[in-house]
Amino acid sequence: MIELEGVTVEFDDVTAIADVDLRIETGEFVTVVGPSGCGKTTLLRTIGGLQEPTGGRVHIRDRAPERAQTAGDVGFVFQRHTLFPWKSALENVTFLRSLAGREPNEADAQALLRSMGLEGFENARPDALSGGMKQRVAIARALHLGADVLLMDEPFGELDEITRDELGVEIRQLWRRERKTVVFVTHSVPEAVFLADRCLVMRGLPGRIDATFDVDLPEPRDEAVFGTRSFQEQVARVRRTLHESYD
Template identity: 65%
Template sequence: MIDVRNLSVSYGDLRALDDVSVDIADGEFVTVVGPSGCGKTTLLRTIGGLESPTTGRVRVDGDPPEVAQSDARLGFVFQDHTLLPWKTALENVTFLRRMAGKEPDSEGARDLLATTGLDGFEDARPAELSGGMKQRVAIARAIHLGADVLLMDEPFGELDEITRDEMGVEILRLWRENRKTVVFVTHSVPEAVFLGDRCLVVSGAPAVDGPTSPASGTGAPGRIVAEFDIDLPRPRDESVFGSEAFGRAVAEVRGALHDDA
């Protein structure tokens, strides 16, 4: 279980997040949606132990994120796939597990590549793979690590719309099979509704959304302004997009974003 309590994160005089509290249950798929610069990536990074709270606390199964990270209980998938260009797809999948001091499971890694549609590409290097294929390798790598929690920051952000939809279906299938806890950050309201058991709406206008972004002024800190239980049947596939229930849920989430704006 992820427990975020009264979390605030500041960079100098700039507050990126203010008084954020949320609980995420084991095996839950939670999406986080909001405009650029609202602090949602800061929230994800703090849950993952890549940022430190200024005030408040974060716990993963009762432990600080840094402890969960050192125990390889947290897996990350970023918008940039961060694959090592000199390693094959199979070597990239097993790499993090090796770095965590765990014995890699080559057959398990091959099976993961096959289930993500990459059967036959085990020996291909990143330069030989499309954008969607690279993200499939990155997702397989995070799952192969054996982490209980997957933290995903705009992993489909650079993909075309059709590939994004296909990847969404793929990640839901992998989630059903592995039942990890997933926190998924996105700018896309339809994507957030399609994927999530629950959708958190973050709003605010901080000048940065992480320590590498230059300060560009002042703004309101990020806060969770609404959350929605997504009452759509599972399993889900592309047919959900045309349903009235999906359209209503998207309109409700968009309404919360625009009302706060």
């Protein structure tokens, strides 16, 4: 469980987020959507212990986020894949687990790569992989770490729309199997709705959570969901609220 109480983050004369209260249940998939500069990434970094709040507190399972991160219980996936160019896909997947002091499991790492559609590319280096394949390796790396919490900051932001949709389906399927606690930042309202159990709409500056939507879509979710009336209505509701917040 992740808890934020009155969290504020200030940079010099700028307040990035202010008085944020948030509770995310264990195993919940939460998306955060909002325009550029509203504090989405700052919120994510503060949850993960990469940014210290100037006010309030953050707990991950009753621990400070820095302790959870040091213990390898928080995994990150960023917009840029941050893979080591001299390591193979398999070596990139197992590296973080070694860094966290945990014994890598090559068989599990290979199974994760297969589940991400990368069978046969285990020994390929990043320069031989497409953008979508690199992000699949980065996601497999975060999962292999064994972290209970996954923080994802626009991981599909540099990918084409078709690849984004494919990866969204894969992420949702992996989440159903692994039941990690996921916080996923995106600019895309359809992506936010498709992935989420709960979608948070942020506004700023300073950044605040303006609205929360429980998402009700059939499971398992696949590309067919995009054409359903329920999906389109929920996207429209979130988008309307997002625009109303900035009128």
